[in-house]
Structures are given as C-alpha cells and as structure tokens.
Amino acid sequence: MFSSLLHQVKKFQWPLNQLSLINPNAIVRCVRQDKCGDRRFMKYSALNLLRQAMGGHKDWPRAWRDPEPKDAYDVIIVGGGGHGLATAYYLAKNHGIRNVAVVEKGWLGGGNVGRNTTIVRSNYLLPEELPFYEWSLKLWEGLSQDLNFNVMFSQRGVLNLVHSDAEVDAAVRRGNAMIMHGADAEFLSRDECVKMVPGIDDKNSRFPVYGGLLQPRAGNARHDAVAWGYARGADGYGVDLLQNCEVTGITRDRQGRVVGIETTRGKIRANKVGLAAAGHSGHVAAMAGLRLPIESHKLQAFVTEGLKPLVDTVVTFGHGHFYLSQSDKGGLVFGASLDGYNSYAQRGNLPTVEATIEAAMHLMPSIGRVRLLRHWAGVMDMSMDGSPFICKTPIDGLYLNAGWCYGGFKATPASGWCFAHTIANDEPHAYNAHYTLDRFARGYAVDTKGVGAQPNLH
C-alpha cells in the first residue's frame, strides 16, 4: 500500500503553480498529465488530500463534466451502467478512440450496477467462459490503481457449499477446470467450512454440509465506486457522459447501416453504436428491428440491519439459489433466485422474499432474529443459455453487449475491455469470441447450467 502510494506520488507531475499550496483557487488547475495522453483530472492521492484539507476541501473539482451532446461522435455507447462506462474507458485508453459518448436515460449507475450484490468471482466451468471471467478477475485486481479510484475490491473469498456426494464430485470437477485455466480453487472439508463460517448449520439433516469449493481470490467490491471510477476515467480521456438522455430510436441509412441515434436530447450521429442497456437490451435492440435471444426478468436483493462482524467471506447455499456476505457497514447482504416471470418492474414479489428467508434459515439459523432493512429488484437480461453476448450484430455499425443474467457485475472490466476491442477492431477478442448472437443457430450454445432455452431457470 505504502509503496504504491509512493509510486503514485512519483508519477505525479508537479504543476508549475506549486504555490497552489497557499492559493487554493489554483489547485483546480493542477491536473495530472498521463503518459498515454491528455488525461485530465485531479488525481486522488494522499498529497492532494492534504492540499485540499488545507483549503478546507472547497476546491475539489467535479469528478466528471456534464456536457451538451455534440452533433456527432465516432462511437456512441447506449447505457451508462458498469459495462457501458467501462467500454468507453477502454475505447479511449486501449484503442485511442476518444470521440465517444455514453448515453444514459437516467443517472450514471442507477441501473443494475448500483443494485447488485457485488460478488466478483471466476469459478466457472466451461472453456468458453473461464478465460473471460478469469481475465475479468485479473483486471479487478488492478482496477483501483488503474482508475485512480478506490473500488474497494475485497478478496475475501467465495465459498460454495455442497450438500451431497454428487455435488462434491461436481465441485471438485469445477475446481480442477478452474485450476487448469489459471484460476485458483480449493476444496474445503466440512470441518474447514464450519471453521471458516462459524454460523453455518452443520447439523442440518435435510441439507447437510459435505464441504465447499473456495475461490480465495474472489470477493466483492463497492458497486457505485465501479460506475463512478469508470465514469471519471472515461471523462478524463474526453468521453462525453450524457445523462438524462434516453435513446428513443436508432437511425439507419438506405443500406441499413447505423448512422446515429435519436434521443430525448436530440439526434446524434455516429457510425458505430454499441448497446449496453442490460435489462433493457431487448427494448433498445427492437429500435433497430432486432429480436434477441433474451427475456427480461427481475432479481431481488436484501440487506439487514448492521451487525458486528459475523461473516468475513461470501458463502453460498447449494440448495435454492442463496448467498450471503457482510457489507463494510455491517449489514448482511442476501441474494436469491429470479422472481421467475418476465418483468421490467424494479420491484419484487413476496413469495421470493419468503423463499430467500427460508434458505437463509437453513444455512444460518442464528440470523433468524435479524431484521431486514431493505429489499429491491433489478431487471436482468436473461439469455437463452445463461451466457452473455459481446458481439457484432447482423446490422452494420450496431454492436451488442447484453445477456448478463445475474452475473454481470463481476464481468464489468472484461466486458468493457472486450466490447471496446470488438468495436474498435470490428472483430472479437479470443476472450469473447464465443459470445455471439448466432451461436444458437450454429449449435454452439454456452449453456452454463445445462437447463436449455428457459431463461427463468438459469
């Protein structure tokens, strides 16, 4: 930590107006010159914190601009969630494409990126998905440094409990697949699981704990910070972040090529438009006459009142989709299954609340008297095989990033990285080469869970 701080201080270019220490008004002009160009923002560092403290914290510049839409951009990204913002960031950073706008109908981070339970992991099984998610985890590991924004990535581990002999076999197989792809995995015995998470019910006769698959490098992060960090990073490279700007149409020329979008803030031209609208992907794609292999479903999450430290990892219950972690504020955060029917309502139904609480009581009966503070829902883009799309579409100039189901938060860095690559080069990177729209027609579905084309079962 200390050495990295020193490193940042060294990279900091002293501005000519060093006297800004005594002249707080001049501080705003103190911007960092990045190696790869004119990335402009005030760096968050111990030094700048000190300087600002001396000025009474009155002169922190805003983290990103609020520009008026220009007439045209090289690339427009629809959706200011994690994936859209990350895409814009990597378009600028990795590919030098900076004449970019991110168009968001509400406010940045008001969608699923701000509603999820923040689990980050790469404990996947299939060869089409492991390299992608492991690359994402690697990007997470350097993200706070890269963005100069603390995303509070906490590698507290994710422990998947298993409850039968068959599940032990499946977990070990998964762990071996992970290790073969360079990820980390350990199988813990029942006793080791109980030691790691003291509250779990090891005497549950219906769902006895047989052991658990642990990924030590997995964990969670602060969701808002991920959106804000990418937003500030992209803005620093000159990307325009257009909020309160809903896309209402996709404009195409006579040949059918995309030439721009229509929004509530006027028409904007661009020859490349990338959709990253998560739960609203089908809705937005329909503006270009595209039907997707996606249904929108809602997923709920829950948080309890704050408690003393109880669980220092993320633990999942193998029966019924349920998982639990403890936030830095002390609240227990629960995630659960989909409500099960198509929905664009960002609110959930009570049967799912009941099922979630039942699962919680099976896993950890000691929390039975803890009160729930809040629960909410987000709209998921559930794909037909449970896997995402990062690809070109049959429409020239239209690119798609969608189908994240309930696992897209962990994917945010790699998703943006791969989508930027696909848009910039007009072809996918090896990491996302399988995530195409035509994989069903070709017979190459990436069926994570093996349940077939029934999105509410993934």
Add this chain to the structure above:
Amino acid sequence: MRIKCPVCGERPLEEYAYRGDAKVQRPRTHAPDQANAWHDYVYLRDNPKGRQKEHWRHSGGCGAWLVVDRDTYTHEIFSVRLTKAARRRAK
C-alpha cells in the same frame, strides 16, 4: 401479483409455474427449410416492456395451462383464459 384461474379462482403466485411468451408458434414440421423457424421459435423473443400474452400453468392447483394477458411493467393482468387444449379437455 395474484392470478385468477378460470377453474379455481384467484390464487397466489406460488401455485403457478411460468412458461413464457404465448405468441411464439412451434413450426409444424421438421423439414430442413424450417431450421430458421425452429431457431426463432426456441430462442428469439419480442420481450416487450408492456402487454404480453404468456403461458402459465396452475401446477399447484387444477393443473390447467393458461393464457395470461399481463403488463410486464405494471404487472396488471387484463385477462386469464384456458388454452385451447385445456378448453377442449374440459368439454
């Protein structure tokens, strides 16, 4: 959300199973020129934000398959009727 089964009356959600969009039509044959039609039937959905007719089954009740006309944004239910097959069986 509660669904009013034409046979059993208004029942809670836990009694129902969801199948999805009732509009998609299963192709009649397996002829090779139907491959695209099969792909569209199995995989592609309109996924509207608004009214949609969809299949539900009263699995925890009478077992009938239903067509429910529902708004996917407000969850308002406009009508619930038995599917053609269920009506035939009832006769």
